[in-house]
Amino acid sequence: MEVGKILGIAYNVIPVKNIKNSAEWFVKHFGFNIRNQRKDYLSLFRDNRPILDLIQSDNESRAVFEINNKKRWVITFFTNDITSLHTYLKSEDVKVGNIVDEGKYGKFFVLEDLDGNLFDVWEHHDCELIY
Known part of the structure; x- marks a missing residue:
């Protein structure tokens, strides 16, 4: 009998103070769409x-x-254009750190959402990311 395999990460769960405000923030800044909305829980x-x-x-x-x-x-998000995303988020008063270029490892910056959850943003053009 063949055993099932882990194929990747389906999603990550983060805690927020106000589900409506946080969902609107993520939709506005990252273009996510909302699914599976329940009383105190939703998927982006x-x-x-x-x-x-x-x-x-x-x-x-x-x-x-x-x-x-x-x-x-x-959690690390992947982007295809770190400079324009960083510039946009700064213009929207999102708390972002500086872009750090780590050469062959890519470029990164850290951002903070409305609730103080931290995220890393990564751009790397030599990495195969299947999605």
Whole structure:
């Protein structure tokens, strides 16, 4: 009997204070579409690909962790044009860090959503990303 295999990550779940406000923020800034909306939970997709699930939480925990007292992200988004995305997000007053060019590893910047969840954004043209 052949055993099933993990084929990838279907989606990531992050906690938010206000599901409606957070969903609107992600739709506005990243063009995600909303699916599977329930009372305190919804899914964000890019076309037919699941990206994030938002769950309303009254707890202050967020999708971050610390190493040496520095906050780190748990989710990395992939982009095909990091410079224009970074410029756009800054113009929209989104909290973004500077673009860092790590040569053969690509370019990165960190952003923060309305709730303090951190995300890494990555551009790499020599990486095969199947989606």
